[in-house]
Amino acid sequence: MLTIKNLYVSVEGMEILKGINLEIKPGEVHAIMGPNGSGKSTLANVLVGKKEYEVISGEITYFGDNLLKMSPENRARKGIFLSFQYPVEIQGVSMVNFLKTSVNEHRKYRGEKELTAGEFLKLMREKMDLVDMHTKLANRSVNEGFSGGEKKKNEIFQMALLEPKLAILDETDSGLDIDALKAVAHGVNALKTPENATIVVTHYQRLLDYIVPDYVHVLYHGKIVKSAGKELALELEEKGYDWIKKENGN
Amino acid sequence: MSALIEKTDLSLRYTIHYNKVKEQFLRESPLTLNAPRDKAFCDFVSQGIPTTENENYKYTNLQPQFSHEFKFAHQPEKVEQYLNEKFNCDITQLDTQIVFTINGWYCQRNKKYELFPEGIILCSLKEAVMNNPDLIEKYYTKLAKTEEDPLVALNTAFAQDGYFLYIPKNTDVEKPIQIINLLKSDEDTYTTHRNLVVIEEGANIKMVLCHNTLNNNKYMSNSVTEIYVGTNANLDYYTIQNQHNDSSLLNFVFIQQEKNSKVTAHTSSLHGGLIRNNLKIILNGENSEINVFGMAVMDSSQHIDNFAQITHTKPNCQSNQLYKNVLDNFATGVFSGRIHVMRDAQKTNAFQRNNNIMLTDNATMKTKPQLIIDADDVKCSHGATVGQIDEEVLFYLRTRGIEESKARLMMMNAFVHEVIQEIKIEVLREQINELVEKRLNGEYPNKK
Structure with a gap:
């Protein structure tokens, strides 16, 4: 589904990713772990096409197509979804208007009929239940006045509406209490199918108790320095990142 | 000379x-x-x-x-x-x-x-x-x-x-x-x-x-x-x-x-x-209240100048001013707001705000919020911003599959929405909303 080959990325002239290789197949859950500043968020953002992240060399193919040539909106319509670490507040844009536009843009792209207001509201209520999101939030502006937990739930709620093929969760666990964490994980797990894949970007092992990865990769200084099964996450939890740092000469 | x-x-x-x-x-x-x-x-x-x-x-x-x-x-x-x-x-x-x-x-x-x-x-x-x-x-x-x-x-x-x-x-x-x-x-x-x-x-x-x-x-x-x-x-x-x-x-x-x-x-x-x-x-x-709202969507070489003066002469009065402009192409905007609180106008509440979005480098905005306060027990605030479309928000919308031009439109609509929502006649509010949306979208051209 997604193949990253020898990817180098810089931000404001500083090289952040220094040769990433990664292969993701349908049905897989990959965890990207690593200490702060190792390039985890950069990887997440470059996949959705944030323009500040400049690809110096390397390639990313998504279902055989050159991902780097696609606009952010087309990446989304082709099934790539990022749950943001810091979702933005959009004053004056109602949740309903935003989500309906988003869902219908996806449907239009796939050549499906756009949903009517009634059909959309029905779908929305159904998906809100999935992440245990309060219906009162649907009447507000996007993320405006939402708590940290509500913002993260809102990301997973959008994921539930858009049903992506490749979901990237960027530090989705940060700032969540245990109940919100469980609700978010429940949503992610409920959306899991053999056809879609998930990349979980996280600093801590905690979220991986609930969203169990098939592979764990450790990112350090812009490179994947270690890849293994889910047991690697537990090892990191126990020993911290110091041994990784030592092994890689810093 | x-x-x-x-x-x-x-x-x-x-x-x-x-x-x-x-x-x-x-x-x-x-x-x-x-x-x-x-x-x-x-x-x-x-x-x-x-x-x-x-x-x-x-x-x-x-x-x-x-x-x-x-x-x-x-x-x-x-x-x-x-x-x-x-x-x-x-x-x-x-x-x-x-x-x-x-x-x-x-x-x-x-x-x-x-x-x-x-x-x-x-x-x-x-x-x-x-x-x-x-x-x-x-x-x-x-x-x-x-x-x-x-x-x-x-x-x-x-x-x-x-x-x-x-x-x-x-x-x-x-x-x-x-x-x-x-x-x-x-x-x-x-x-x-x-x-x-x-x-x-x-x-x-x-x-x-x-x-x-x-x-x-x-x-x-x-x-x-x-x-x-x-x-x-x-x-x-x-x-x-x-x-x-x-x-x-x-x-x-x-x-x-x-x-x-x-x-x-x-x-x-x-x-x-x-x-x-x-x-x-x-x-x-005493106890009188004025709410002033203004919204302008300007393009080509249109010019909008809102000059608003509010004088508080008696105590316990309230005034609110909110002006928002979206300026495209070579459009020019001016806002001068003056709140004058006179000596007897104690317990005055006076608020004033002007926000502007510039869609091109060629558009210009001059804004001058002013407060003149001669009383000592008052609550007043004023402020103005001139900015561009928030790129972070634009990107967020695009990652949700929304076309860039449509996303911009949503954001501009959202920007002026704060002013439009103050229209208390529901039908008028809806129609202005629609006109503004069309205007921003280029579907409501000048009749000339």
């Missing part, structure tokens, strides 16, 4: 013209309108046509407008068939009582509203002076002082007609009154509009004002409206500006409010070449 010559030259044309038509005014207009003319004209000549050296007109250059050789609309334009209720300023579903003015003149073919509660007067200003001289005498030119602005002076010197609205004590007018100001002429024309509104104690009224052009000639309109709002009275005053881009609108609105009165003045500026909105409000009674 050259500025001085220019000033003299430009007002000279108006001086010659005034001397020429003065006889006609004296013959045709009632005494109340004639009495202040000469002084008004002197005030105009002594101040001259404002240049950008005049602090109040610093960023709105009217010299090109006043250099143009306009015809003067000293006679009412003949009314034709199409001026019926079907012309509705693109506000199609609003249930209002409509009257028209053409080139400033109250249209004699306006329907007589039999359904009005007793005592309401809605007629031409000229007719009102004939029928109720004392009433007009009491209010006319008392707020619009000719020595304070040359254009108000010019308006008063040339004033012949406009509309007069009188709402008697404790009268609720349920249906909004819609006044549609049309411009129509075979030549490029300068029009004078002189209106007076008196809302007596305890009355409630909603007004919708539309400014439109009916054909492609150049226009310059000088409109002065004086509004008196009595004790415990409520006024909602909505303005929709939609003239073509070869027209200039100099729109002066003066409002004086008495005790416990509440006024909302809301202006949506969508089309028009040059718009200067002068709003001057005097809170003259």
